[in-house]
Amino acid sequence: MPTLADVGKAAGVSRGTVSNVFNRPELVRPELRERVEAAARALGFGGPDPKGRLLRHGKFNAIGFMPPGAYAISEVMRSPYGRELVLGVSLACDEAGTTLSLVNGTDDTRFASIRDALVDGFILGHSADIGLIISVQRRRLPFVILESDAGPDINSIKIDGWSGAVAAVRHLTGLGHRHFAILSVRRTPGPPIVHMPGQATRPLLAGFPLDDERLDGFKQGLAEANLSIEDVPIIETIPGEPSAGAVVFDRAPEATAILTMSDWQAITILDEAVRRGIDVPGHVSVVGFDGTAESARTTPPMTTVAQDVIGKGRLAARMVLDNEAPRQVVLPVELVVRASTAGPRAKVR
Amino acid sequence: MPTLADVGKAAGVSRGTVSNVFNRPELVRPELRERVEAAARALGFGGPDPKGRLLRHGKFNAIGFMPPGAYAISEVMRSPYGRELVLGVSLACDEAGTTLSLVNGTDDTRFASIRDALVDGFILGHSADIGLIISVQRRRLPFVILESDAGPDINSIKIDGWSGAVAAVRHLTGLGHRHFAILSVRRTPGPPIVHMPGQATRPLLAGFPLDDERLDGFKQGLAEANLSIEDVPIIETIPGEPSAGAVVFDRAPEATAILTMSDWQAITILDEAVRRGIDVPGHVSVVGFDGTAESARTTPPMTTVAQDVIGKGRLAARMVLDNEAPRQVVLPVELVVRASTAGPRAKVR
DNA sequence: ACCATTTTTTGGAGCGCTCCAAGAATTTTA
DNA sequence: TAAAATTCTTGGAGCGCTCCAAAAAATGGT
Structure with a gap:
């Protein structure tokens, strides 16, 4: 790859002039400019290498x-x-x-x-x-x-995932639900993990603040209705696991309300419900998490703990772009009630 | 920002040694290494600057x-x-x-x-x-x-957008449709543009091969059924334009079949149909383009000209990553018939 | 024709790093 | 204990560029 200096040599000028031709052409006499451009073309020089500029300037942009x-x-x-x-x-x-x-x-x-x-x-x-x-x-x-x-x-x-989780459970218990299942997130590769009630004590905390906080919120919400999270099956699947819905229905058939950690997971459940002819919310209520655009388009439209994901991403970028003094921002969530939740009915499954 | 040389000076070694400490620590005597690391810490040196390395090596990765x-x-x-x-x-x-x-x-x-x-x-x-x-x-x-x-x-x-467009029209004419509208793409900012039949001749070609090819396919498909694209209202909206659906229904009320350039546009139409109580496919059939995951989730699930978008992106990346001899790939499309299309019925709008 | 301006062009310095051949220090061997 | 072998450390070269002060060339005025 030719460099500024090569072009300069070929055109009989200094590398500084070649640089000018490419970056501040108005500074160099038209005829000379032309000569340099011709030399560049002849050599197949594609303009100043960004690497060099970068080292000089220091901004990656x-x-x-x-x-x-x-x-x-x-x-x-x-x-x-x-x-x-x-x-x-x-x-x-x-x-x-x-x-x-x-x-x-x-x-x-x-x-x-x-x-x-x-x-x-x-x-x-x-x-x-x-x-x-x-x-x-x-x-x-x-x-x-x-x-x-x-x-x-x-x-x-x-x-504020905790509040969101509490709100989700309150909504469901308010509707009369007493039998829950939780679809949580497995953060390591592998098949779904099923924690059944009564089984050897399972760790509520997985070590990921994101998930733990929500689990704690679920626990709180259940406690308010005199329910214990210890009695609730918790299934952990990696995000996007297609069998998630199937595992939930298989292992927690008595649940009338399913809590999830994301809309994506909830969608999996909705899909599996269609496949099995399980009516949502007739037989089972499902609550998503995140309030993504997708959650409004499911069949039925999903009840979900909504956050402003786009706003969050934008704020994050702004914070690093603006490089202000460090701060810790906690964004609110809001339970958006749509049609995937209703009171429990006679179970016909 | 301190540099390798600064750290070297502080630790009483050469910059080469400091470089080694960070890149090939096994090459430098443990005690020296420690001394250098201490100096780096004291100076707040965060490791070799990638800019320098980049200039030396030349790969951005x-x-x-x-x-x-x-x-x-x-x-x-x-x-x-x-x-x-x-x-x-x-x-x-x-x-x-x-x-x-x-x-x-x-x-x-x-x-x-x-x-x-x-x-x-x-x-x-x-x-x-x-x-x-x-x-x-x-x-x-x-x-x-x-x-x-x-x-x-x-x-x-x-x-092969042309074939996809032809297939879409054939599907619709085969179902008995004779009254079409086309929702095309406006590639410049601005409000929707409406080309009505009979109006001053409109350019079929917008200058964007992507769109022109599909329009040409529509034209071909229509011609096969003795229909002229000249009689079809064509509406151009920028992608994501929320009023697109409204404009189509307002300006082409007699259409029983709507052809689009993307699933996204088709979704807009579906949304507007719900808003207006227009039944799809009872009153109007709608065909999308692209076959994105979203198209399978609409209500009703959408008939669309599907391509393998993910595969295309992946192939594109491979081609630049592998840097093989130039080639021109044409990928096939496939009409996926779902529930947004049906034969035309008595219009009750 | 000469000097003062103005416009162009020049090339050194330096951005921060890694490579590498050569020198220095240390360890091993005879 | 000296020479040989081994392990560490060094600092020059060079990656390609832009900036900038200074030199050179062109222009203008008298």
Whole structure:
């Protein structure tokens, strides 16, 4: 690949002049400019290499998005929540004219990815572990972490998942439900895990603040109706697991109300219900989480704990773009009642 | 920001040694290593700056995605088609461990964006104009252009939109439809444009191969049933225009079948139909285009000209990642008949 | 024709890093 | 204990560019 200097030599001018031809053409005499351009063409020089410029200037003009947990970016793009989040981030990037880098990295390459990412700041998806945070801090770039409060020095944005979970249960108990099942998230690869009541004590806390907080909210809501979460089957599946709905119906057939951690999971259940001829909400009520656009389009339209995912993504991007003093933002949630929930009826299954 | 040299000076070693401490720690004596690490910590040195490394090595390890036409990346993320396309691209990026840069650029900054993008290759969304192509070629990076054949030297991937359009019309005429409306795409900002039959001759070709090809397919399909596209109202709206459905029903009330250019547009029509109490497919049949996941979830599930959008995105990414000899790929489409189309009935509107 | 301006062009400095051949220090061997 | 072998450390070269002060060339006025 030819360089500025090569072109300069060929055209009989200095590399500074060649640089000017490409960056401030008005500074160089038309005939000379032409000569340089001809030389560049002849050499197949495609303009100043951004690498050199970059080293000189130091700004990448890009922010990086690191997928939640150990997920790949394609997994983010697959989930309704992830898509809306990225959409929100991209909105802020559009406004700022910034590139959005979806940074990849498997478990073992994540740290290297962060170390090498050509970005001016980071958004870390939820469930970022401490190692990841340290990696980012090391680079002294502005960053924000989603769905986990990492202390007062660190930008974070999370929703009030606890209240959302409580509200979901209250809605259902208010409708008269007494038999629940919870579809939770498995954060490691593998088949669904089923925690049945009475079985050896299961850990309520999975170690992921995002999920634990919601489980705790469910517990609280149930307790308010004199129900114990200990009596509720909890199924954990990785997001997008197509068998999730089937497992829930198979293992918790007596449940009249199913609580989930995401719209995506709830959609799985709705799909499986159609497949089995189970009427929602006639036989079973289902509540989603996130309030993504998809939740309004399901059949029936879904009751869900809604948050402003797009707004969250946008705010996150703004925070790293503006690089203000660290703050911890907690966003509200709102239970949106649609048609996937109703009072329990005689069970005909 | 301290540099390797600064740390070296502080620790009393050369910058080469500091580099080794960070990149090949096994090469440096433990006690020295520790000393250097201490100095780095004291100075707040966050590891070697990727800019320097980049200049030395020269690989960005990223591919760039340039949104179609003059759209912003948030607009891509908003459309069902765009999301699936990006998902496909991200799939290939995951496999290759590459970063996916969603490159931004308004009309006037697009060229600069391409010039400066820190990527090893480009995917240009459809409707890329010649200027954009030239900009990318100048950088001598591998690239692929979507939905427009730019000649034998240029990688391109497109679907057989013409056949898809013909199939859609044949399906509808086979069902007995004689009164059509076409919802086409306006590629410039602005309100819907309505071309009514008989009005001053309207250009069938909008100058965007993607759209023109489909319009031509519609024309062919209609001709096969002794119908002329000249008698069909054509409405052009920008993607995502919420009033699109309303305009179609207002301006083409006699149509019993509506052809569209995307699922997204078709969804708009379905939504408006619900709003107006128009039964689909009882009163009106609607055909989408693209066959995105969303099209299967509408009410009623949509008949659509399906393509493998994810596969297309993935193939595109592979082509730039693998940098093979240029080729022009034409992908097949398939009419997926679902429940948004049926024979025309007595019109009760 | 000469000097003062103005317009163009130049090339050194430096951005921060990694590579690598060579030098220095340490350990092993005879 | 000296030479040989091994392990560590060094600093020059170079990646490609932009900035900028200064030199060179062109222009204008008298």
